[in-house]
Amino acid sequence: MYPEYMNESLEKVAKSRNKRFDLEKSGKPVFPPMNAEEREQVLNKFHPDYKIEARRKIHIGPNKGEKLTTEVADMLESHSRIKPELFDLIQPDYETDILIIGGGGAGCAAAIIAMENGAKSIISTKLRLGDSNSMMSQGGMQAAVTAQDSPTTHYLDAIGGGHFDNKPELVRALTEDGPDIVKWLEYLGVVWDKNQDGSLQVLHGGGTSRKRMHSCRDYTGAIIMRTLMDVVRNNPDKITPLEFMPAVELILDNKGRCAGGILYNLETEEYFTVKAKATIITTGGYGRLHIRGYDTTNHYGATGDGLVIAYRAGAKLLYMDSVQYHPTGSVFPEQIAGFLITEKIRGAGGQPLNKHGELFVFPREPRDVESSAFIRECLERNNGVETPSGRLGVWLDSPLIEMLQGEGYINKNFPAMHRQFIRYGIDITKEPMLVYPSLHYQNGGIEIDEKCETNIPGLYVAGEASGGVHGRNRLMGNSVLDYNVFGRRAGKYASQYVKSAKLGPLTLAHISDYENELKSAKIKTDRIAPVLLPSYTPEDVRKRQLTAHYQGTLR
């Protein structure tokens, strides 16, 4: 239930609803979309990335001298968890064709395609198989299927949304493979939202010029992820998932080729070596680093582990100065602050409104522009609604959806959202939600080409961990597509590579070299990465955690 003091604002929202309904029905944009200059202006002034302290120079490694997101630079300038000299690399604990690091959507897709091409794989995953951001995507997946759409139109939308910084060959791969991904997933058993005649239901997303968002109610990611996991589990002799066993370093061979990784058993605190002819990083993003203090929509394990282990091995990063804040993170009630409210809400006609119940932005600008406009409305124009805990937000008018699409539409198409709020006495069919941007996506990552290859032979990357596909801003529905397109490609090209790959003696020399680089750059820090898990232990508890010496597994 909303606190009483919000009633006045809520009444204004209800009062303007009929007028806004007519506006939506007129077929014209309900608010004028911004042109190039207006977009640039609002981004420069209000996007969190554009603050001076948001970025800093990195002093070591392949991107030395470049300005990166401050928290990322901090994470990269850190010590390894291991001492290389303690590891026996001559007799590895596991041997396989492909080591896949990360058990989300991209990892599972890669394993399935690698298997079809005759390669065996191990999936190392920090939490359970499928515990990933892939599981959480609600709104849908873009793919240019309808007659009035085309893959090239999708290309134009994606590259414009990314501020024309996207790598063209990656955007082509993304958009051209799209329709086939819809078919492939259905072949595996994904239940798409369809019309009576079998045609696919599609909606708009932010920055799309055609309706091309395919969905599975608002459990799109959960349905796709569980299907992919089920395929993995049906092939235990070809794919071996190792749960609660994150990779903490890569292993190279004497020629600088990637040769596997070091895994860490979170429960027994043992380390294991994996020798693999090729390695695919599919570790996803970094929302749990809470960049600039923001809440996040991301899952518990999203700590950017793949970035740091690849960076230490010499992989180049791309666009790691760019962070995506999802416009509609929840801000009330406090218990669900930062939680994702799907963009599909706006795709179905939901409108963002200020405290006066007025429209102030076109509802479906690209995410960075939309987010910046929300921040401007709250901070500069003082038109936000303040919550009891002091957060600011704007309304997202969901009841309008029921008027536009018919009664019952929300219950049928947004069961997750409805559930999320009704627990707290807010019925989103009758009342709007209160939203503010929430840390959502790692736009950049490890640089890849259209075969998912990196500058390290034998190292492939797919999904959110990679950089270049989305330029400096991803559009809605392109990440679900991304992890499928590039997960499959990584599986395909890595399995081709392993057919002829021969490894020399294994080494962890790059770990010692990196440590030396830290020393020569005079970086003094007690930071250790990968981060693995965020800590939410309160300060007063931490003050009492005074163990002076660690022995065995007793912390």
Place this chain on the structure above:
Amino acid sequence: MATKKPAKKKPVKVTKAKSTKKAPKKEMVTVFIMGKAHKVPAEATIMGAIEYSGYQIIRGAGCREGFCGACATVYRLPDDYKIYTGLACTTLVEDGMWLSQLPAIPAQRPVYDINKIEANVATFQKLYPEVFRCVACNTCTKACPQDLEVMDYIQAAIRGDIEKVMDLSFDCLSCGMCAIRCPAEIVQYNVGLLARRLYGKYLAKESKQLKKRIKEVKEHKYDKEYQEFIKMKKEGLKKKYYERDIE
């Protein structure tokens, strides 16, 4: 939940997710985490309470937003004989709550090839014969933190009504609460998953337009335009982008 507007309101100037103003003093409750008493904020979720008490969760947290089912929790309340189930990430604590997370659910799961089975009741008979032991006690439905009609979809599976199983189990998170409470030892969530895959693959009507589009891509229909776009300088591309029509 607080329902009063905070008295003082200062204008916020910096771009920050949270305002810096002091939070009002929190009301606290006592919960018993695996039997040990802890004082936690009254408005906390179970997951928030566990972390507030100083535990670093390894198993028992996943998406933290109600999509992954990693945080299944059982609890009891004072002066109440009932056993309750919930997701730690979305269930609020109550005073006197005695709780324990279930870090993993043991569940049988046959290996199968989706290409070699059929969308009919025989598939359930073969892969999940225990489904037919259902005594319709409705315990699974009562245990479901998503409020799904679990028993109804198990009954639909017995009838071979795959569409119904798909529809009723669609929002399932595989948290395993149904399976752990079922007196017939059925693993409901795996039955639901099988039914959804059978429906998506065999029963959902095909999209003709999708087939057509895939054929067009294979026949290189878009190659020329792609090449044009890829060669185009940023300015030209920008112009095309801002001039494009919107459906």
